[in-house]
Amino acid sequence: MHVKNEFSKIKNVSSKSASSYNEDDPLNNPISIDEIKAAIERQETNDKSCDADNIHPIILKHIKANCLHVLQTIFNWCMSTGNWLWKTSDVTFLRKEGKSSYMLPGAYRPISISSYFGKICERVLDKRLRLFLDIEGTLDEDQEGFIGGRSTTRYLFRMLANLEEVKRQKLACIVLFLDFEKAFDSVHLPSLCVKLSSLGIQGNMLNMLRSFLFNRTICLKVNNYKGEKRKCTIFGLPQGAVLSPLLFILYIADMTHNTPEEVKRYLSCYKFADDGTLMISFENISGCHEKMQMVCDHLSKWCIKNKLVVNCDTNKTEAIILKTAAYTEEQKPAELCINGKSIKYVQSTKVLGVIVDEDLNFKKHASQKLKECKRKWGLITKSTNRNYGLNVYSLTLLLKTMVLTKLFYAAPIWLHKCLNLFKSFWNKVILKISGSVLNPQRELTELALHLPPLDVQLEALSVKFMCKVLTQGDNLSATLYQVDESRIPSFHVLTMSLKKYFLWKENKSHGTRMIDLTQQHFKDLAYYTQADIISYKNKIWIDSIETNLQCRTVSNNKETKMLGVITKIKNSGLILDKNNFLFGYNTNKSLDSRIMDYIHGSSPLFANIQKIMGGGSGEACRFCNSFNDSPVHQLLLCLEVQDTSYLQLKEELGGADPHSYLDEVLTKSSTQKAFIKRVEFLWGQNEALQDLSN
Secondary structure: HHHHHHHHHHHHHHHHHHHHOOOOOOOOOOHHHHHHHHHHHHOOOOOOOOOOOOOOOOOOOOOOHHHHHHHHHHHHHHHHHOOOOEEEEEEEEEEOOOOOOOOOHHHHHEEEEEOOOHHHHHHHHHHHHHHHHHOOOOOOOEOOOOOOOOOOOHHHHHHHHHHHHHHHHHOEEEEEEEEEEOHHOEEEEHHHHHHHHHHHOOOOHHHHHHHHHOOOOOEEEEEOEEEEEEOOOOOOOOHHHHHHHHHHHHHHHHOOOOOOHHOOOOOEEEHHHHHHEEEEOOOOOHHOOOOOOOOOOHHHHHHHHHHHOOOOOOOOEEEEEEEOOOOOHHOOOOEEEEEEEEEEEEEEEEEEEEEEEOOOOOOOHHHHHHHHHHHHHHHHHOOOOOOOOOOOHHHHHHHHHHHHHOOOOHHHHHHHHHHHHHHHHHHHHHHHHHOOOOOOOHHHHHHOOOOOOHHHHHHHHHHHHHHHHHHHOOHHHHHHHHHHHOOOHHHHHHHHHHHHHHHHHOOOOOOOOOOOOOOOOHHHHOOOHHHHHHHHHHHHHHHHHHHHHHHHOOHEEEEEEHHHHHHHHHOOOOOOOOOOOOOOOOHHHHHHHHHHHHOOOOHHHHHHHHHOOOOOOOOOOOOOOOOOHHHHHHHHHOOOOOOOHHHHHHHHHHOOOOOHHHHHHHHHHHHHHHHHHHHHHHHHHHHHHHHHHH
16 A cells, blocks of 8 residues: 555656656656667667566566556656665676686676666666767767777777877877776766766756765675675765766766866877876977876876776886887886876787787787687687588688687777788688698688688778778767878778778779768768678679689689689679578588588599599599599589489589589579589499499
8 A cells, every 4th residue: 555655656746747848958858658668679688687676677678558657657756856766786796717716805796786677767867868968069089988889999090090190200109008996986976976067967867866876775695695785885886787887987088178288289088988098299208208297197186086096007007108210218218107106118018908019010919819819719620620520600600700700809900910920820720611631722612611811801891990980970080081191001001991992882893093081972982781891892802812813824624613603703793691601500521521522622532532433543434434534524414423413403503504513502502402412422422432442
């Protein structure tokens, strides 16, 4: 009865507020059903635990209309009264990997599980706040984390393009990589509320955020035992809350606002969540050091005011002096100082997973990435050879998901400089997947496996990234235009790839004129679909194969056949995608290896089969007595070796030239099935003949 009376009060208050919509104050308007539905759509449901009320998020996806109205009533009551109802969270602990001892609290990562209904309300508020800040223009332009459309790759591109420009201009440069100690847990909540108010967040929204932040309680869970409720202090954002990332970037947005005027023009700032990079460039190293120390002094004062601590330990906050014409080792300045603690100069440091060195050549990062890829690939293939183990479908899938995702992280930024280092590894990967004994023709094998060369994949990734930069229309576009104008060698390759993509999109095979990236026409061309990127990737892939073959002496049968395959793929406009893959998920490795043997014909085992069949060593075919050592003979021309698969394959080819079967195998799914059946039958015949000959 008490609950019913309380709900009626909430309903009365929310019904009054629901009728008071104010177009001039969208931040504090009543919450609509559409907002709640959109928030539920964004709620993840996979691998989630139940909350303290034993509610699983999958329930929210199936919520009915009357329940939505109940939620709307509750949310609007919270909005009108400024009260947050979901203040208790359960905290469980997960072990951190690689710790020497698990007897210390720091060896565990606390995971907070709060109410999923509260998270839906948080998502509504989060969307409103972001829209309001975007309209007001108060979102931090230097921040690349926790903002839609931004990423670590953008952060690295902005920073490294600026560093390359400094190097080109032969200026001295000091880069300071910041790390805050327990950043989210150190946020001073009263100071945060003051900053929110100064940004124009007022009324019920501000009251609701205050209620959300203060007087929270947690229950610690250890081995399914739940402890008593504990009150949280005035420090620290709620762990795992939807609103916490946005509130944090608002808290540190003013980090460099009051930097001395004589320093601001030389200072560049880059942020990703709680990671930050400060850069000073100047004519000489002494002036550069002086100005960076002024920045450090300002940062010390800002940290004291905002109750944050810069972690000056090794591998945390570090500085790099960029190797340029304006600096030599003899000119090395004194160490920087923050809050009385010195900052060490290092030759390289890891920034968001990429090792940046003083030469900006990424050799150390590429070497480490190569070791990681080899280790991963070795673990995947340690129990696989050409006759047993994981089949081609599984190997290619694991390669893409577990190896290439690691390799291509932020690849447009660093991989262009180090691509040659990975060529040997890539050749071994292709050899392992195909099950070849000798090195086959790489272009043909890559086509059969639907694995474009690394340089083709990298160019497609680069084009996709640069198109995103142009379509987002923020200050990063200016960096792209600067890169194109100054011809910075390390990044000019990106703009050239983008121009090639634009020319392709205009259906031009080639062009000699330069494209001005600032033209609105080409900005419109930057809008893309995933199908555009796939089509362009396959286009440059086919073109590169054709160019390589034409550059070589086209004298042998394999290269002639290869040119025929490429011509057919280009003329038909076929796209090599996962829906037209020669190797099925349910085949075995032995069959996959035999299929590849028939495609490229370079295996010693295949030569033995040809010898048994006849013709390969000057002997006639044992079935039809003809002299023909081509694999086409066994597949299609030997009239004596027939079965249902033979007839099916002949029918699928539709009377075409039998020697062009490779075109059909790589481009037509129905022919692929018939081809596989034929290979299975022939190998069975060959093995029987081999037993007889022995």
